[in-house]
Amino acid sequence: MKRIVILISGRGSNMQAIVERCGAEGWPANVVAVISNRADASGLAWATERGIATQALDHKAFADRAAFDAALAQCIDAYAPDLVVLAGFMRILTEGFVRHYDGRLLNIHPSLLPSFGGLHTHQRAIDMGCKVAGATVHFVTPALDHGPIVMQAVVPVWPDDDEDALAARVLRQEHVIYPRSVRWFVEGQLRIGADGRVTHQAGEAQWLLA
Ligand code: GAR
Numbered sequence: 001m002k003r004i005v006i007l008i009s010g011r012g013s014n015m016q017a018i019v020e021r022c023g024a025e026g027w028p029a030n031v032v033a034v035i036s037n038r039a040d041a042s043g044l045a046w047a048t049e050r051g052i053a054t055q056a057l058d059h060k061a062f063a064d065r066a067a068f069d070a071a072l073a074q075c076i077d078a079y080a081p082d083l084v085v086l087a088g089f090m091r092i093l094t095e096g097f098v099r100h101y102d103g104r105l106l107n108i109h110p111s112l113l114p115s116f117g118g119l120h121t122h123q124r125a126i127d128m129g130c131k132v133a134g135a136t137v138h139f140v141t142p143a144l145d146h147g148p149i150v151m152q153a154v155v156p157v158w159p160d161d162d163e164d165a166l167a168a169r170v171l172r173q174e175h176v177i178y179p180r181s182v183r184w185f186v187e188g189q190l191r192i193g194a195d196g197r198v199t200h201q202a203g204e205a206q207w208l209l210a
Pocket residue numbers: 008009010011012013014015087088089090108109110118135171174
């Protein structure tokens with residue numbers, strides 16, 4: 001069984017979707033721990049109730065980013081993960097941390113990368129008059145919101161959308177594509193080519209049009 005550690009900073013709805021699909025679909029994997037940089041992250045209580053080990057590591061207790069990341073890696077590595085999943089983990093990670101988990105660190109970002117990396121993705125898409133928006137699951141590399149793309153979901157942007165309406169529409173698809181991507185990883189279906197592109201061994205569609 002593959003061992004998955006999930007990092008969250010808040011409600012953890014993507015974490016919940018992954019835990020639920022993992023159990024319901026009988027993946028060859030277990031979510032062995034959920035770790036947050038915020039003790040008040042509501043997702044921690046949800047995971048605890050389901051018997052999953054949880055830990056909070058307050059980034060404010062560390063002198064700098066490198067010190068926090070070193071402690072975080074130590075905490076993660078105690079669970080010997082095959083895969084580390086960033087699910088709304090709102091911290092920029094150091095290059096050393098990212099390289100330590102090279103090829104086994106996934107993130108979901110609420111935009112169609114490479115457009116709209118960073119924050120306020122939905123408002124920026126609306127402001128640009130985008131007609132579609134979406135979410136991207138990708139392997140993490142040291143450059144923020146870059147890295148080999150595993151799967152993308154596309155949703156329409158309607159003329160009367162505000163940030164919250166668009167975020168909710170995108171989030172529903174995040175809950176589909178993130179579990180699917182994680183499942184592909186633990187089943188050994190994903191390959192990163194020499195060109196940096198990710199393919200699915202059996203040729204499954206790596207996009208979703210909602
Ligand atoms: C999700 O929309 C995720 O894509 C986003 O935070 C939200 C977390 O929700 N992540 C980022 O913006 C990372 N740059 P959740 O805690 O309910 O999963």
